[in-house]
Amino acid sequence: MEIAIDTFWSQVLERLQLKLSRPTFEAWIKTSTPEELTDTALVLRTANPFAKNWLQKYYMPTIVEVVHDILGHPVEIQIKFVPGADGIGSDDAELFYPFTIDSAPSEPLAPQATNSDLNSKYVFSRLVVGPNNRMAHAASLAVAESPGREFNPLFLCGGVGLGKTHLMQAIGHYRQEICSTANIFYVSTEKFTNDLITAIRKDNLQSFRDHYRAADVLLVDDIQFIEGKEYTQEEFFHTFNTLHEAGRQVVLASDRPPNQIPRLQERLCSRFSMGLIADIQPPDLETRMAILQKKAEYENMRLPREVVEYIASSYVSNIRELEGALIRAVAYISIAGLPMTVENIAPVLNPPVEKVEASPEAVISSVVEALGVSAEDLKGSSRRREISVARQIGMYLMRQHTDLSLPKIGEVFGGKDHTTVLYSCEKMKDLKENDPNMAQTLRQLSDRINLASQARK
Numbered sequence: 001m002e003i004a005i006d007t008f009w010s011q012v013l014e015r016l017q018l019k020l021s022r023p024t025f026e027a028w029i030k031t032s033t034p035e036e037l038t039d040t041a042l043v044l045r046t047a048n049p050f051a052k053n054w055l056q057k058y059y060m061p062t063i064v065e066v067v068h069d070i071l072g073h074p075v076e077i078q079i080k081f082v083p084g085a086d087g088i089g090s091d092d093a094e095l096f097y098p099f100t101i102d103s104a105p106s107e108p109l110a111p112q113a114t115n116s117d118l119n120s121k122y123v124f125s126r127l128v129v130g131p132n133n134r135m136a137h138a139a140s141l142a143v144a145e146s147p148g149r150e151f152n153p154l155f156l157c158g159g160v161g162l163g164k165t166h167l168m169q170a171i172g173h174y175r176q177e178i179c180s181t182a183n184i185f186y187v188s189t190e191k192f193t194n195d196l197i198t199a200i201r202k203d204n205l206q207s208f209r210d211h212y213r214a215a216d217v218l219l220v221d222d223i224q225f226i227e228g229k230e231y232t233q234e235e236f237f238h239t240f241n242t243l244h245e246a247g248r249q250v251v252l253a254s255d256r257p258p259n260q261i262p263r264l265q266e267r268l269c270s271r272f273s274m275g276l277i278a279d280i281q282p283p284d285l286e287t288r289m290a291i292l293q294k295k296a297e298y299e300n301m302r303l304p305r306e307v308v309e310y311i312a313s314s315y316v317s318n319i320r321e322l323e324g325a326l327i328r329a330v331a332y333i334s335i336a337g338l339p340m341t342v343e344n345i346a347p348v349l350n351p352p353v354e355k356v357e358a359s360p361e362a363v364i365s366s367v368v369e370a371l372g373v374s375a376e377d378l379k380g381s382s383r384r385r386e387i388s389v390a391r392q393i394g395m396y397l398m399r400q401h402t403d404l405s406l407p408k409i410g411e412v413f414g415g416k417d418h419t420t421v422l423y424s425c426e427k428m429k430d431l432k433e434n435d436p437n438m439a440q441t442l443r444q445l446s447d448r449i450n451l452a453s454q455a456r457k
């Protein structure tokens with residue numbers, strides 16, 4: 001009997017959903033599509049190369065069994081991934097966890113074994129997956145399902161508040177669920193260092209070593225803070241080697257890739273880079289909206305779409321700040337007894353960052369320090385891309401943080417015309433709204449200027 005491909009696939013999904021865990025189903029199966037079904041073959045297309053690998057390696061027998069059951073005869077199953085055809089990298093790529101504001105939140109995975117090192121909220125099911133973190137999510141899930149195999153270490157890197165800790169701890173929770181006796185250690189680099197210092201002080205180095213080397217999965221957060229700590233690096237090197245050689249999984253999180261961590265021993269740098277470096281970018285508007293919606297669902301809040309869009313547009317580069325803004329807005333609305341509208345929440349959200357008046361010198365030196373150009377470059381006329389972008393950023397920030405007129409700003413930048421200053425300001429304003437990376441850079445620079453200026457007051 002002939003069966004329509006859509007009907008067939010819904011039946012497959014229905015059955016696989018019962019056989020597989022939710023994150024596995026959501027990440028690997030639900031994102032795949034059947035491309036062709038004949039009497040003898042089924043061709044499946046996956047959403048990313050990880051999914052192809054993973055389905056082939058670990059889920060083929062389950063898929064074969066389910067397909068056989070539905071069709072009543074065996075077929076050959078081919079799994080393929082076509083780069084570019086899946087929406088990876090495209091702006092409108094769909095999210096892994098579709099949900100609507102009116103639906104009840106789906107249950108987070110109930111951990112069967114709890115681990116007091118881990119925050120119970122940082123599970124895969126609470127994480128929104130968008131184009132910004134899709135690869136990091138897929139790699140984390142792969143590591144959680146099959147630690148110590150392919151990506152060892154997994155090095156998660158990305159800016160502040162973008163979900164590195166969340167992903168890392170989700171690996172820990174998921175692994176602990178699969179294997180309740182596994183030793184899952186989550187530790188900040190600071191705690192690792194402090195434990196080491198205490199062990200040395202108490203002349204107890206062996207028990208420190210025994211402890212960390214007993215990990216089945218070692219999750220180390222903020223590894224960039226190991227920079228320059230020679231003794232910690234030495235000890236971590238040996239811990240890392242022992243675990244790696246024994247096929248145990250190491251996951252590291254950092255705000256920058258290993259080769260950009262200053263004063264990191266070469267041998268550690270090369271070890272940190274030998275697995276997979278998965279970066280997390282600032283989320284786009286659609287993903288930010290999805291994050292707010294998901295958060296609201298878990299808190300049992302109903303948010304009008306325009307409110308979600310308004311908050312998501314105001315906070316671009318840090319998900320922690322985005323969540324903080326939502327909490328502030330909700331608290332204000334409930335205390336004031338007002339309806340949840342954009343007009344009502346605007347006063348507590350705007351401006352997200354207080355602007356502090358700064359001197360032109362403070363702006364210049366912040367740009368120089370952060371972007372690695374010289375003051376002469378900023379005042380000169382070089383058209384090299386990194387210099388001209390730094391100059392435009394400097395002009396924009398000077399407009400934001402000082403009272404100088406456009407011609408005066410032009411003077412500070414080595415006698416540029418006021419139309420050049422205006423053009424730079426407009427361009428940066430536009431990029432700030434549309435380019436999450438630039439928004440993050442401008443935000444960090446603004447924070448730096450604020451801090452420097454407050455310190456001087």
Ligand SMILES: Nc1ncnc2c1ncn2[C@@H]1O[C@H](COP(=O)(O)OP(=O)(O)OP(=O)(O)O)[C@@H](O)[C@H]1O
Binds near residue numbers: 128133158320
């Ligand atoms: N994709 C996401 N979906 C839902 N929530 C997210 C997502 N990414 C981050 N968050 C939430 O944002 C907050 C900050 O995330 P997290 O602490 O993991 O960031 P981080 O990158 O480790 O930050 P830091 O650099 O400060 O250590 C957390 O509450 C986390 O749950």
